[in-house]
Amino acid sequence: MTDETSDSDQSAESDQPAESDQPAESDQPADSDDTDTQSTPSLATDAQRNFPVPAFADLPEDLQERIAQEAEEAGFTPNVFAALAYKPSQFRAFVAFHDALVDDTPLDRIEVEMIVVAVSGVNHCLYCNVAHGALCRIYGDDPRLAEQLISNYRTADISDKRREMLDVAVKLTESPATVTSEDLDRLYEAGYSEEEVWDIGAVASFFNLSNRMATFADWRPNDEFYDLGR
Amino acid sequence: MTDETSDSDQSAESDQPAESDQPAESDQPADSDDTDTQSTPSLATDAQRNFPVPAFADLPEDLQERIAQEAEEAGFTPNVFAALAYKPSQFRAFVAFHDALVDDTPLDRIEVEMIVVAVSGVNHCLYCNVAHGALCRIYGDDPRLAEQLISNYRTADISDKRREMLDVAVKLTESPATVTSEDLDRLYEAGYSEEEVWDIGAVASFFNLSNRMATFADWRPNDEFYDLGR
Amino acid sequence: MTDETSDSDQSAESDQPAESDQPAESDQPADSDDTDTQSTPSLATDAQRNFPVPAFADLPEDLQERIAQEAEEAGFTPNVFAALAYKPSQFRAFVAFHDALVDDTPLDRIEVEMIVVAVSGVNHCLYCNVAHGALCRIYGDDPRLAEQLISNYRTADISDKRREMLDVAVKLTESPATVTSEDLDRLYEAGYSEEEVWDIGAVASFFNLSNRMATFADWRPNDEFYDLGR
């Protein structure tokens, strides 16, 4: 997506659509033959407050590669990677789940990010609010949507269809036992396809995991995330 | 991932107890020497109520292999696999996360299962209560522990140390925003190591995902799970 | 304790339908002329953890008779009787209320037990979940219904009519102040008679008492209850 010959601001803000607006591209490994000219990413020792952060050099090679790729794309190493590096086996699974949710879904990417911040808002998760707030601004091309959704999705500037989506995602977050097929029917009536409905549930579920891991370990959002996409 | 001719570590790390440490062999009717004559696993069409279940034959090869392995070990195909087969990309990530949690942890396996059922109890998740209730009976070698923990971990027959573990796991489930380093300190004082503390948080977090996916799609526990380990 | 001339499995499982499948029968006093050959029931000293359990011999005669009858029917003394024997005046009233609810109602006995376990599930009461879980299996002739209802009545295999019944019983449990005549109307629309509607409210109310007394005193379910009816 980005390439090293570019000085554009865009590339520095990445983990986001490039000019061609292809969101899945960023999941492809960065061109391996230019990594040798890349500076080695470092993991912020204060990426999480409740557990130590390992040194980049001590990580298994696959984690090093993934982190290098993310750092190159974003222009910095998102702290979630530094934090999860504490347990490589969970790092791999967490990242794989996240990739599955954003790379293999008929939902619009902005819909995924809308669910993420609405769920993270009610779970009061600092890391996810700030990091995915940035993604929500970028993918929604809207500097204000993230704060609206984190505050209260009911007063956000969104369509009725997406309001239904968030009603169900937040209900699944706050009182999972009360969700029934009637809630899924609301989504079908709003116009979502069967696979989209599944993914609305899956994205909301995954960030109920992510919010809890982030709060438990006290992951700290990188300073860059606060400003991206404004 | 595993195959039936292998004695590899892999098999010992799988979801099910390997032969050598199988706490309740009699609960697992599968007989390793008849696997070559094993019929193809079938996926129960009523494994979940809110989404269709694909045919086994239509699944990607890696899912077929994993499901065949699970079916062989358990003597039946746990419905979680049939349900998740709806989205192979999420199947892979979900199973990988689960494997990481049970295969790479200093926690006792029964501690993992105790967290699972305590969390699933407060989230009121039928599938996880019943399926992991069986695992809790098997790994704890105790026919009554699961029902105690699902009902109310505070009145279960467990050590003070594990009571502290469940206090924190349930707090992270019910009010994640209120968990702070003071809660982690309680775990250290109870005697858990740093990596154990991380894993207590991670297991609780993962089942907050799992409980929500299960309720959303209405996964049905196999009849076998209700009786295993009694 | 149970009559040694009987070899029916049924009788050993009792507080439950006798061979003729008449659920009310067990409420009739045990045949008085064979009590003299009966061994004296004993009260488990660990029937409750937060209060002492008196000796059977020290109880008032009417409590001895009732306990002897229950022990004969069930094949063991349910711990609720040992626990309540701490206060004979409350023992009598508690048992009288329970008897009124199950002996004088147009509700099916399984409906009563369904309410009990659904209510006890949301109140997280170990004793009632386990003891009435057994009754629910027996009266429902279904080994899996109790665990479904304890986990989440919304995902249990029950009719729409009974789903409405449990919606109201659980609402009365969780937020009693919000129950209004509109909730009763839902029950009438589902097909319940006026007296049935009253009794749905009364059963739910009584187990809000029972769950609290059981948790407060930490009543322990007899081991037998975990297995009955499977």
Add this chain to the structure above:
Amino acid sequence: MTDETSDSDQSAESDQPAESDQPAESDQPADSDDTDTQSTPSLATDAQRNFPVPAFADLPEDLQERIAQEAEEAGFTPNVFAALAYKPSQFRAFVAFHDALVDDTPLDRIEVEMIVVAVSGVNHCLYCNVAHGALCRIYGDDPRLAEQLISNYRTADISDKRREMLDVAVKLTESPATVTSEDLDRLYEAGYSEEEVWDIGAVASFFNLSNRMATFADWRPNDEFYDLGR
């Protein structure tokens, strides 16, 4: 149960203060020497809104007797008796339980009524707030205590010891699953005896039944209760 020619202990144990210890005789207009000329009690047809009230003449004799006695003592028929007359079997058990709680306890009667109104306040039960508010004013000889406790027991004019009592009674009401032996220990430390601790739990439990039956059937407090004891 009691009759006007009796000096038995029974009368001293009844729901209403006996002559000898009647704290606010003037609040109770009934005049004992005119009971033989007393007209038959009538049951207010609007004693409850969600169920019919039977005619006094149609009630079983034991209910007639109890109601006549209560009407004589109070000077009016408390609507709880008219309401419960809908189901005589439950009337008997309910009244028996209530009698056991107030007649056979080492708790001061005002302590019982304090628990009742604190519990009924958080359960938002109109009937119990108003009817037992009157009893709380009478037994406490304090025209303001009831409103304080119904509003918020934490800001009521009560001793530290009774504040502990109400802390536990309200916790058992609002989140029964979280009550443990540590809560009972608080009561012992505050100076309550073992039997008092049991009864604190039992009274709180019983009014969790009573509040729910009253709200479900919409029992209406008699007008007299609003003014008694002021």
Add this chain to the structure above:
Amino acid sequence: MTDETSDSDQSAESDQPAESDQPAESDQPADSDDTDTQSTPSLATDAQRNFPVPAFADLPEDLQERIAQEAEEAGFTPNVFAALAYKPSQFRAFVAFHDALVDDTPLDRIEVEMIVVAVSGVNHCLYCNVAHGALCRIYGDDPRLAEQLISNYRTADISDKRREMLDVAVKLTESPATVTSEDLDRLYEAGYSEEEVWDIGAVASFFNLSNRMATFADWRPNDEFYDLGR
């Protein structure tokens, strides 16, 4: 705002009913023709428990005037004035907000007081329950309405229209984030005008402030309030 030489409209708008519309004159012992001989009001030192109460003589003149007026009208100094005198700047603003709500609204005064006690009931605020309970009895000319609304507005003797009003006021109190334009639409459908709808929201909002200040500082209702209007 008003002074004793004035017959202005202002006095009719004050917190207390003016002579011309005083619904329960007898409850208010103040005698208008002795105001010039009125003794200086004193502020009860126990008007609040968590902060000191200043001396009347030390207050700024405008507070002295307002308090004197209130004391004259009520026949005693409501403790809210003594409590707020701790911070004159907040005293002025609080009183000005309250005056705006009751003096400039198309809502009936009894509707305002109904909202106040329903909100204060769910917030469990002693001061507001008791002080505004008195006003509710006086303005509603009903000795029982306040206790009904404080207990549970759903079982109070009120019209359907006012039931809708309180549904929204209490929802705004208990879960403000979930209130949307659909709730306002319910009020329009019930027959409220646009300005009345605004004021329903404003009154409920103001008492969410008032309840919290009162509980935080532990304002004590004057003894007089418990009896007014009965």
Add this chain to the structure above:
Amino acid sequence: MTDETSDSDQSAESDQPAESDQPAESDQPADSDDTDTQSTPSLATDAQRNFPVPAFADLPEDLQERIAQEAEEAGFTPNVFAALAYKPSQFRAFVAFHDALVDDTPLDRIEVEMIVVAVSGVNHCLYCNVAHGALCRIYGDDPRLAEQLISNYRTADISDKRREMLDVAVKLTESPATVTSEDLDRLYEAGYSEEEVWDIGAVASFFNLSNRMATFADWRPNDEFYDLGR
């Protein structure tokens, strides 16, 4: 209250930082020497979604003056003023209360704003999160503090003393009835003075009003607020 020819203390105490302590002058495009040529402020018709916004020209003179002053200081008219202009009597009282809280307090202004956004975060109020988020960035001279506090004050970069302050402010917001003098004692132990403790309660209380009015009327934050102070 302030006028442009004045250098009085008043201006330093106003809602917006005065020149001398303006932490982020560049965020405030208003230029004081062009005020006489300033165009008349206009009130955004979409300042609130659930009620109309009056025309500036139709407002009472005192509202026009205050709004002109605010518009001059901020460089735009904060929508709260346009929204409240719907009811001038409430506008005046609301603004007076707010002024009292920020102009007459020993709390640091940043402490006031920290309470505001922590309270508004748990109440999920869009307007207050965004508008006071801007003030929090400006007065705290910290572009990230507001998002941290809105997300979860427990994971924000704040001192232990202020953590105690927010613990109490949020407890007063979420469960006002449970706040007691023990909570105030925590604040004294943390080092707050008596008047500061009062003001912590008052600020939290006022924003429980403000959050509810804002959500009820659906006040919309000006676009400028999203960016100020970053």
